[in-house]
Amino acid sequence: MEQAETRLVKRRRSDKRYRKKEKQSQLAVVSNSQAVALITRLVAAALLILAGFIWILSIQGVDPSAMTDIGLLSVLPPGYYAALVVLVISFSLVVYVLPKATGLLALHITELILFIHATPTLIYGTLRYSWAWKHVGIIDYIIRHGGVDKNISFYNAYHNWPGFFSLNAFMAESAGISLPLEIATWAPIFFNLAFFGAVYLLIRSFTTNDQLVWVAVWFFFLSNWVGQDYFSPQAFAFFFFVTAIGILLRWFYQPTPFPGETLKRWIRSARVATALEQWYQRAAATRTPVAASPVQRVILMIIVVLLMMVINASHQLTPLILIAVLVLLAITRQMSATTLPLLAIVLTAAWMWFVAYPFMGSSLSSILSSFGAVAENVSDTLLNLENASPGQVFVAWMGRALTLAVLALGALGFFLRVRRQYFDLAPVILIFSAFLLLLGNSYGGEIVFRVFFFSTPALAFFIGTLFFRDNDRPLLPVRTVLMAGLSLVLLAAFLFPYYGKDKQYYFSKNEVAATEFLFSNAPAGSLVVEGARNYPVLYRNYEFFTFVPINREPRESRLYLVENPVEVLSRWMGDTRYTAAYLLITTSQKAEIEMLGNMPSGSLDRIEEQLHQSEEFIVLFENEDAVIFTLRSRVNEDIPFSP
Amino acid sequence: MKISHSHLNALWPWIILVWGLAAGLIVFTGALPSQRTWLVFAFLLLCPGMAFVRLLHTGDWIIKATLAVALSLALNAMVALLLLYFRAWSPLNGMMMILAISFLGVMFKTREES
Numbered sequence: 001m002e003q004a005e006t007r008l009v010k011r012r013r014s015d016k017r018y019r020k021k022e023k024q025s026q027l028a029v030v031s032n033s034q035a036v037a038l039i040t041r042l043v044a045a046a047l048l049i050l051a052g053f054i055w056i057l058s059i060q061g062v063d064p065s066a067m068t069d070i071g072l073l074s075v076l077p078p079g080y081y082a083a084l085v086v087l088v089i090s091f092s093l094v095v096y097v098l099p100k101a102t103g104l105l106a107l108h109i110t111e112l113i114l115f116i117h118a119t120p121t122l123i124y125g126t127l128r129y130s131w132a133w134k135h136v137g138i139i140d141y142i143i144r145h146g147g148v149d150k151n152i153s154f155y156n157a158y159h160n161w162p163g164f165f166s167l168n169a170f171m172a173e174s175a176g177i178s179l180p181l182e183i184a185t186w187a188p189i190f191f192n193l194a195f196f197g198a199v200y201l202l203i204r205s206f207t208t209n210d211q212l213v214w215v216a217v218w219f220f221f222l223s224n225w226v227g228q229d230y231f232s233p234q235a236f237a238f239f240f241f242v243t244a245i246g247i248l249l250r251w252f253y254q255p256t257p258f259p260g261e262t263l264k265r266w267i268r269s270a271r272v273a274t275a276l277e278q279w280y281q282r283a284a285a286t287r288t289p290v291a292a293s294p295v296q297r298v299i300l301m302i303i304v305v306l307l308m309m310v311i312n313a314s315h316q317l318t319p320l321i322l323i324a325v326l327v328l329l330a331i332t333r334q335m336s337a338t339t340l341p342l343l344a345i346v347l348t349a350a351w352m353w354f355v356a357y358p359f360m361g362s363s364l365s366s367i368l369s370s371f372g373a374v375a376e377n378v379s380d381t382l383l384n385l386e387n388a389s390p391g392q393v394f395v396a397w398m399g400r401a402l403t404l405a406v407l408a409l410g411a412l413g414f415f416l417r418v419r420r421q422y423f424d425l426a427p428v429i430l431i432f433s434a435f436l437l438l439l440g441n442s443y444g445g446e447i448v449f450r451v452f453f454f455s456t457p458a459l460a461f462f463i464g465t466l467f468f469r470d471n472d473r474p475l476l477p478v479r480t481v482l483m484a485g486l487s488l489v490l491l492a493a494f495l496f497p498y499y500g501k502d503k504q505y506y507f508s509k510n511e512v513a514a515t516e517f518l519f520s521n522a523p524a525g526s527l528v529v530e531g532a533r534n535y536p537v538l539y540r541n542y543e544f545f546t547f548v549p550i551n552r553e554p555r556e557s558r559l560y561l562v563e564n565p566v567e568v569l570s571r572w573m574g575d576t577r578y579t580a581a582y583l584l585i586t587t588s589q590k591a592e593i594e595m596l597g598n599m600p601s602g603s604l605d606r607i608e609e610q611l612h613q614s615e616e617f618i619v620l621f622e623n624e625d626a627v628i629f630t631l632r633s634r635v636n637e638d639i640p641f642s643p
Numbered sequence: 644m645k646i647s648h649s650h651l652n653a654l655w656p657w658i659i660l661v662w663g664l665a666a667g668l669i670v671f672t673g674a675l676p677s678q679r680t681w682l683v684f685a686f687l688l689l690c691p692g693m694a695f696v697r698l699l700h701t702g703d704w705i706i707k708a709t710l711a712v713a714l715s716l717a718l719n720a721m722v723a724l725l726l727l728y729f730r731a732w733s734p735l736n737g738m739m740m741i742l743a744i745s746f747l748g749v750m751f752k753t754r755e756e757s
Contacts, residue, residue: 162727166724167719167720167723173734174683174684174734176683183684194709194713196705201705201709204706239713243713296699296700299699303696306718306721313720
């Protein structure tokens with residue numbers, strides 16, 4: 001008995017010792033991992049600061065006027081690329097070691113956004129893209145008139161979908177800004193930060209794996225090269241679209257039994273019904289529902305409906321893809337708000353019928369005529385490379401190659417997931433709905449860009465899945481290195497199409513001074529002849545003028561004009577239906593013509609030279625980058641400025 | 644001392660109230676012209692939405708900030724569209740409506756807490 005007691009005491013003691021040892025070793029593991037986490041945090045912080053420091057130093061003194069036909073890349077120094085490499089290394093390290101360090105990972109994404117999107121803003125100091133200037137012009141109109149003119153002859157689509165413009169007019173006026181050029185200049189950074197949050201929310205609804213979420217968000221920014229992030233209604237509507245879908249997928253998903261009986265009534269084949277059921281079960285097993293209280297669901301639904309209403313008032317295309325996505329999500333039971341698609345259809349139809357009727361009435365026949373013409377709609381988007389400069393041909397091919405690579409990587413990610421018994425139905429629906437847009441029309445030659453833009457969040461998710469064997473398994477070291485490698489390859493490819501046209505997109509302060517002079521002083525009813533529609537365009541008093549870009553004239557007409565500029569322009573500008581007439585030629589107009597080749601090389605230089613030599617024309621304004629001519633015979637006291 | 648999400652959530656009504664009063668004062672009196680741009684712009688960008696989004700009690704600050712900015716922009720856009728189509732365009736009217744909406748959101752929280 002005593003012996004037994006002694007053995008028991010001994011065992012207890014040894015158990016205690018074992019437990020103590022185990023506790024000590026656990027503590028050692030914890031303190032070891034805490035030490036690793038601390039070291040990783042310090043290293044990542046140092047790398048982030050280093051990358052930021054190199055970036056800021058590298059863009060100092062960059063001369064944008066020295067750009068060649070491959071755009072900003074031709075003037076960026078090696079330091080810029082070094083900063084990006086350091087950032088990729090730092091992100092890979094943190095996502096591997098500390099996938100729950102939200103703040104640190106968010107800083108990496110923010111720095112990536114700054115490196116890519118703040119670089120042109122800081123180097124140029126002026127608003128990039130001529131379209132962004134045009135959008136400022138609509139806001140200028142609203143601020144001056146306190147309303148819109150739905151029947152206006154020029155850019156009437158903007159007056160029929162004024163949500164984005166009226167919002168900016170209201171915010172600018174409240175903040176004491178008369179013309180929101182500064183806001184527009186920083187818009188790409190704002191929109192990309194907004195996309196970050198929205199895409200993060202969306203991808204969080206696809207997976208619970210923290211590492212996969214961050215890797216997918218990271219790849220979104222390395223894939224989205226199409227430049228739809230400038231000061232525009234489409235960028236604004238895209239932010240709302242992704243946020244709304246993210247809310248619905250995250251909080252409005254409840255697994256429901258497969259509607260077998262209903263389906264059997266529709267589908268006669270038992271094999272098809274069984275296959276559908278299997279896929280349905282697999283899709284349900286792939287997703288994890290997030291609980292929400294009734295109050296939360298009410299607030300979230302109000303947010304979604306408000307976002308939908310504003311999307312409808314702001315952009316023509318986004319409501320259509322929103323309807324497609326909502327219908328498919330409801331049919332496949334990926335969201336529980338099954339009546340929402342109906343509301344979306346009613347809202348969109350009501351806006352188009354009651355509010356945007358002036359536009360729809362005049363454009364409906366052309367919209368219907370191109371419906372279903374997928375091949376034409378695609379080919380309209382592709383740049384005609386026949387006459388483009390060699391640099392532009394290379395840039396265009398890099399854009400196409402990157403697009404195909406992203407689509408191929410996304411497809412590969414999807415098939416590997418299916419092989420691993422996952423079926424990510426919601427991201428597939430997002431991609432499929434975006435491709436449905438090809439059935440619509442060419443959307444001014446931009447439809448392929450828009451399809452890619454709307455697909456990118458889901459494609460980025462599938463690219464991210466390439467580095468994970470399983471939803472629950474963490475990143476392995478080798479896969480982390482591969483991820484960093486793919487990031488560098490995509491980044492290298494991304495910079496060509498994203499910065500490659502910046503010789504056209506950059507406007508010098510001299511050009512801005514010339515257009516400011518013209519739009520502030522020319523009397524209402526003036527004719528403005530432009531070399532091309534690529535300059536700080538239409539941003540002030542735009543409804544007062546009639547604009548005629550030479551490079552958009554019929555081919556024969558513009559070639560004749562280049563041969564006989566004095567004869568043709570004196571005829572155009574002598575037309576007394578216009579109060580006054582001006583010819584504006586700028587460096588960026590010349591850049592567009594040289595790069596796209598839609599007029600013979602040197603055409604605008606030739607016109608400028610001939611007009612300088614002519615007695616019929618005089619120069620009203622001239623600096624290094626712009627010149628404004630008018631007819632000598634029309635300079636009189638009615639025209640408020642003269643040489 | 645580490646500030647928790649619930650601490651920050653409890654602070655939001657006060658932040659919105661004080662910021663809203665300051666922004667309103669600046670817009671209505673034209674005071675502080677040099678600070679007006681960022682004070683008012685940042686208020687409009689964040690606060691109207693945050694007044695409601697904080698009721699969601701979502702722990703993820705990225706999601707919370709995204710929803711707050713999205714809702715703020717949506718509310719501003721709705722107000723701007725109302726002013727536009729009712730031919731009542733005026734930043735003062737709009738600011739008054741946005742302040743009312745923001746303070747309404749703050750009140751919801753107060754009632755819930757009490």
